Amino acid sequence: MGSAQTVKTARLGHSFTDHHPRGIAMQKFADEVNKATNGEIKIDVFGSASLGSEQQMLQATQSNVQQFYLGSVSPLAGRQKTLQIFDFPFLFQNHDEVANVLDGPIGQEMLKNLSKLRLHGLTWSGGAFRDLANNKHAVNTMADMKGLKIRVMPTKVAIDSFQTIGMNPVPLSYTEVFTALETGVLDGHEHPVVDMYQNKVYEVEKYFTVTRHVYTPVVLVVAEKWFDALTPQQKDIIQKVAQETQVFQRAEEIRQADDAVNQLEQAGMQISVLPPEELDKIRTVVKPVIEKHTDIIGADFVKKFIDEIEKVRQQTVQ
Known part of the structure; x- marks a missing residue:
C-alpha cells in the first residue's frame, strides 16, 4: 500500500446507475487501477449524475476539478466539430462495425484530438444504438x-434531423427527461434501451419502437493536467486497465441491451420494430440534414470517416 504521501486520489463521474453496464465497468476500472498500482492511485466513482450533467462533468474534468469522465462527447461537439459526426443518423449498421472504426486510425485520431480541450482520451469504452419511446401511440x-x-440530445444535427422527420424536438438534459414525461412537457424521448429500462421509463411511457437510428459512443477521458503529473508506469497502467475495461463494458452493454427490450415488454410497454421500408423513408428525408452538417463539420473529414466505415464493411463481407 502506498504511503499517505504517495497516494494520488481522483474522482470519476458519470451519469449512469450502479447496475448499468457503464456503472459496473467504471467501478471495475477504479478497483483494477487501485490494485495494479498497489494502492498508489485511488479513484472514487460518482454515478447517477451526482457530480452534475454531462456538460458540467466535462467542464470539471477539463479544469481538473474532476479527474475522469465517462459519457457522451456531444457536449464537446460545439468546440470540436468533428465529434458532431456521431449525431448523423444511420451511420453504422452493427456493433462490430462501430468497434472497428473507433479502434481504427480515424477513431484513435479523434481520441488524440481531445487534447486540444485539455482532455486525455483513454478509450472509446462503449456506446449504444438509440431507439424511440413515447406515451401517445405506437x-x-x-x-x-x-x-x-420528443426529447433529443442538445445538438444541432439531432434537432435538425427530428424536425425534418416532422417531430417537435425538445433539447433537454437527460436528467430532466423523466419529470418532463411525467408532467406532459414531453410526449417521448429517444435514447439507448438499457438507460430507458434502468430509468424506469415504463412508468411514464407506453410505446417503445426499435429504430437504431443513431449510435452514440461513450468515451473515457482523464484531465490532462492530472494525467501528465503521473509517472510513466502509472500512465501505462491506467491506459492498460482502460483497454481491458473497454472489452468488458462493450460486451456487457450488448448483453444488457438484448435483455432490456424484453424487460420493457414485461413491464407493460408495447414493443414495435420500424420496418426497413420506413427506415429507408427516414434516410431519404434526412439526407439534406446530413449534407448541411457535412459542410459545417468539414467535407474532407466526413468523407474520410464514411470511407473508413465502407472499408470496414467490405472487410466484414469478405
Missing part, C-alpha cells in the same frame, strides 16, 4: 412520428 411508420414532442 410508432410503426414515419407518419406516426409527426407532431410528437
